[in-house]
Amino acid sequence: MxxxxxxxxxxxxxxxxxxxxxxxxxxxxxxxxxxxxxxxxxxxxxxxxxxxxxxxxxxxxxxxxxxxxxxxxxxxxxxxxxxxxxxxxYGIEVKERELTEEEQHRNDDRESMFALNGWAADYFASYLAHDAEGMSVGMTYFRQKRGMTDATIRKFGLGFCPSKGDRMSKDALAAGYKREFLLSTGLSLARESDGSLYDRFRDRVIFPVHNISGRIVAFGGRTLRTDKNVAKYQNSPESEIYSKKRELYGLYFAKKAIQQKDCAILVEGYFDVISMHQAGVENVVASSGTSLTTEQIRLVGRFTKNITVIYDGDAAGIHAAIRGIDMILAEGLNVRVVLLPPEDDPDTFAHRLGAAGVEEYIRTNEQDFLSFKARLLMDRAEGDPIRKAALVGDMVQSIARIPDPIQRSVYIKECARTMDVDETILVSEVARKRMASTGDRETDEFVRRQTARQRAEQAAEPAVEFKRQVEAGSSPEALERELAKYLLKYGHCSFDFKEGRTMVSCNVAEVIFNELDSDNLVFGNRLCNELLNTYRTQWQTLGTGTEVPAHWFLNHPDPEVCNLAVDLLTSDDNYVPSVIWKRKDIHIETEAEMLAVGVPKAVTLYKSKVIERLIAEQQARLADATLSEEEQQRILRMLSKLNGMKVTISKKLQRLIL
The missing domain is CATH 3.90.580.10 (Zinc finger, CHC2-type domain)
Structure with a gap:
């Protein structure tokens, strides 16, 4: 480190x-x-x-x-x-501190596994290229059956594992690699009878799986047998260096092309990726060995916000495409779908058309998810109101997953036009779905926008849009972000707060820390909590009223904390008052006035949310039929205390809002 x-x-x-x-x-x-x-x-x-x-x-x-x-x-x-x-x-010598024994052991194990996988990849590739069995079985299959060139085989490190059940394991042990790592990487399995090792991938062609930096974390093996009792594909198990839901096959080879084209093409299997690359289409990845996962989508999102999904045109491919669409939308990425002709898959398609043909087909046949679902299901719904309603519901479900409100609005309009449905009904349905799944208060926001627009039209003057602040329905995480933002931007500032008939001068950081500490509250969001702790440490050192320098957060050793700090520090929580407001001599809230309302309200709302969660937890425990009478009484006393706190906070919150 x-x-x-x-x-x-x-x-x-x-x-x-x-x-x-x-x-x-x-x-x-x-x-x-x-x-x-x-x-x-x-x-x-x-x-x-x-x-x-x-x-x-x-x-x-x-x-x-x-x-x-x-x-x-x-x-x-x-x-x-x-x-x-x-x-x-900048010519700086990097010094790494000595790791603890436990950290060193874990790092050593990981490096040993990486080293073994590197050796195994070379072993399989060499066996394919130089051994008689590898050449006659594996190389013949790649070249003649799959049409792979030698350059492609070398690029992806394709190989072959000997058919003799334990040859690779014995060769690895002879080369000095330990039994424990052969087992932990999944390259070898142990027989129940005597514990001896045998090869997981015996008699299979091999596909090394590279992580984003190019290190080999796993392998996939395909059998060439026609025996239906033998699984077609065998993949490495989860390990210290491999999590299948976090890896995308081919991403290491595709990441530059994805950035250049600002689009990633998502296919299903190893050969789909390899054939597309060989044809000259290199911005291609696959979720081999697993269904598409959120982690894989986020991995693509590091390089582009645009994904084109290419699946087979059969029923299984269509089902997979529909499932993947909502997941991609939920991560804020743009998704388009291409269905291939029924007789093709991406592998055969790439061989048949080449790069120019594939790219032209994608350009002329890709559809946004709304058009894809409409065309796919409209025929079934023709003349059947019930099926049409179900189709609209399916589209609403997808639209509701989109985090960006502008994108949602555009798709709502398009859906209303395509399906001949009232747009207002779709807006409320999307809002209801989002509220049920994420607690999003989009319905209230929609009504507020409509009201503001109507008033603006009536006055024939531009309306001023306020940035929506935290409300009673805000999630605990949103409130934690709000409090963290107050600390980073205004922690050193003061405001006057009315306590009864007396005006009390308060410091923002002091109010937040005192309120949280009085009830031993800790932020649930790891990143917000790290910002809170970093600020507290510096605040205690520098003293109340002294501004904590931003570099403590912008240069934080955790990159995710740094990114959150940038978001909070660059977020605009003010508005620019129009000339009309100034001309009409309307009072504009000062920073101190904003803090006097915002800080106490945010802290109190957060406490309210925590108490609501604790009450829900205790009520859930009370439903347990196995609880003793003593335990039930203890929970009831706790609920009584929490409900009392809830009433007190509700009264305080009402005063703050009024």
Missing amino acids: IDRETVDRIYAAANIVEIIGEYVTLKRKGVNYQACCPFHNEKTPSFVVSPSKGLYKCFGCGKGGNAVTFIMEHEGVSYPEALKMVAKR
């Missing part, structure tokens, strides 16, 4: 303008720099670099961070690797 002193030297030396300037063309604008964002496709620059604060922020896609996290995001490397890249640029 890199010691903190070295990390601080790296951050001190890093010139964010120089580093980001190597990837994009920055143009000075005032004290900052601007560019088109390298993480999403845009024509108008919304990517801002602040040399004074040492941060970047894209106001289009929302990405933000410091020089190190930019390298992580752009290069797809880990935090330590990004630190080392920056250190190398």
Whole structure:
């Protein structure tokens, strides 16, 4: 692990303008720099670099961070690797602290597993290329049956495992690799009879699985037998270095092409990826060995916000496409679907058409998810109101998963037009679905917007849009973010709060910490809690009323904490009052007045949410029929106390709102 002193030297030396300037063309604008964002496709620059604060922020896609996290995001490397890249640029020697015995042991085990997998990949590739069995069985299959060139076989490290049941295991042991790692990587299995090892992938062609940085974390093996009792594919088990839900086959080879084309093509299997690459279409990945997962979608999201899903045109492919759509939408990515002709899969399709043909087919046949679902299911619903209602419900379910409100609005309009349904009904249905699944208060927000628009039209003057603040229905996590934002932006500020008939001067940080500490409350969100703890440490050192420097958060050793800090510090919680307001001499709330309302309200709302959760937990426990009478009485006393606290907080909250 890199010691903190070295990390601080790296951050001190890093010139964010120089580093980001190597990837994009920055143009000075005032004290900052601007560019088109390298993480999403845009024509108008919304990517801002602040040399004074040492941060970047894209106001289009929302990405933000410091020089190190930019390298992580752009290069797809880990935090330590990004630190080392920056250190190398500025000639800083990286010193790593000595790990604890437990950490060292875990790291040693992981490195041993990586080393063994590297050896095994070379072993399988060599056996395929040089051994008589490998050449006659495996190489013949790849070349003649699958049409793979030797260059493609080498690029993806394809191989063959000997048919003799334990040959690879014995060769690995002879090469000095330990039995425990042969078992933990899943390359070998142990016989129940005598514990001897045998090869998991015996008599199979081999597909090494690379992680995002190119290290081999697992293998897939395909049998060439026609015996239906033998599984067609065998994959490495979960291990210390491999989680199948977090890996995408081919991403290591595809990430640059994905960034260049700003789109990832998602297919199903190993051969689909390999054939597309061989045909010249390289922005292709597959979720081999598992159904598409949220973690895999987020992995793609590091490189692009656009996914084109290509599945077989049969029933299974259509079902898989429908399932994947909602998951991709829920992560805020744009998804389009391409169904191939029934006689094709991506493997045969790529061989038949080549790069130009595949790209042309995608351009002319890809559909957005709404059109895809409508065309797929409309025939079944023709003339049947019940089926049409079910189809509309299915579309609403998908639209409700989209986190971006503008995108949701566009798709609602399109769905209303396509299905000939009243748009207002769709809005309320989407809002109801979101409220049920995420607690989103979109219905209230929709009504508020409509009312504001009507009033604006009646007055024939532009309405002022306020940024929605936390409300009684806000989630605990939203309230934690709000409190963390108050700390980072206004923790050193003071405001006057009316306590009875007396005006009391309060410090923002002091109010938040005292209120949380009085009930021993800890934030549930890890990142918000880390920000809270970092601020508390510096606040206690510097003293009440002293501003905590932003670099403690922007250069935080946890990149995720850094990114959250950038989001909170660059979020705009004010509005620009119009000339009309000034002309009409309408009072504009000062910062102190905003804090006097916002801080107590946010803390009280948060306490209210915590108490509601505790009450729900105790009520759930009370429903347990196995509880003793003594335990029931204890829970009832606890509920009585919590309900009393709830009443007190409700009264306080009512006063704050009024």
